[in-house]
Amino acid sequence: MNGNDTKRLSRLTAILTQLQTKRLLTASELANKFSVSIRTIYRDIRALEQAGVPILTEDGKGYKLMEGYKIPPVMFTESQANALILAEQLVLKNKDTSFIKDYIEAIDKIKAVLGHTIKDKANLLAERTRFSQNMNSERNSNNLSDLQFALTNFCLTRIEYTNEANSATDRLIEPFALISTQENWLLVAWCRLRNEFRFFRLDRIKKLEILEEKFNPHQMTLQEYFDRYH
Structure with missing residues (x-):
């Protein structure tokens, strides 16, 4: 996977997150948010649809997810969660503040889908590393x-x-x-x-x-x- 593929995968994931958190999004809003062309957003939406995501288009208004559709929560084993927390501690040593901010936001989203017990253990490990x-x-x-x-x-x-x-x-x-x-x-x-x-x-x-x-x-x-x- 090259850099462009990685960027697109990240953008597709972010678009899906945006569609989950907002009722309606226009192509121009998404293009501005991700600094890409509207044509690129059209291609991204089509790729998500081909992947089975039920995106509805309201003419002249924008895109939304089908009512009731939720992304299944990501399931991590305890050892996988621990590995992520260890990686987080490594990232905190990086000198690039923007990179640290992005990674912490990503880890926070991951923690949000962890079960309470595993989340508590992961936080304990972070404190003890x-x-x-x-x-x-x-x-x-x-x-x-x-x-x-x-x-x-x-x-x-x-x-x-x-x-x-x-x-x-x-x-x-x-x-x-x-x-x-x-x-x-x-x-x-x-x-x-x-x-x-x-x-x-x-x-x-x-x-x-x-x-x-x-x-x-x-x-x-x-x-x-x-x-x-x-």
């Missing part, structure tokens, strides 16, 4: 998605962890936050072996098992954690 400014280095981990799930569902987790001396220990941990540094992904978790909060490098977690047992949520924000423990 932090990135460094430098996002250029490569980080490898097979456990990020599983740890996101354990964090947002308060699942006790068993890991086999290898330290700098290559010595392995089994730990029971309560995942609290995920932090991206310039070198690695770090997990902040309450370690039941050491009876304190510890940092764990994700690339040193050799085995991971999410247990059915739940832990009591730690009632503090990530910033409060830093203020209290660092």
Whole structure:
């Protein structure tokens, strides 16, 4: 898909959203809004009709959706929602303010169709994820998605962890936050072996098992954690 295809797909989606939120729209209104010609809008409307969208044309007035037609809500799994939230945190590090604004508006629309439970978990994950400014280095981990799930569902987790001396220990941990540094992904978790909060490098977690047992949520924000423990 080239840049023009991407722009057109984005415009078609936006036109459909506009038709859902307004009772009647003229071709000239749509052309002005998206900075394209009226002929382009005609082609876009025809493409939507060919895709099965029931658009009605009122002569001399404009376009509207057939009464009662609704776009089916987009369904995301919990891990897909978590991936979107992680992407949102990355975008917030971008220096282009217009890009950030557009992406946040898009994410807000996505959040609007998430179920309440998944939305709450996604918001918790956003609050418990932090990135460094430098996002250029490569980080490898097979456990990020599983740890996101354990964090947002308060699942006790068993890991086999290898330290700098290559010595392995089994730990029971309560995942609290995920932090991206310039070198690695770090997990902040309450370690039941050491009876304190510890940092764990994700690339040193050799085995991971999410247990059915739940832990009591730690009632503090990530910033409060830093203020209290660092």
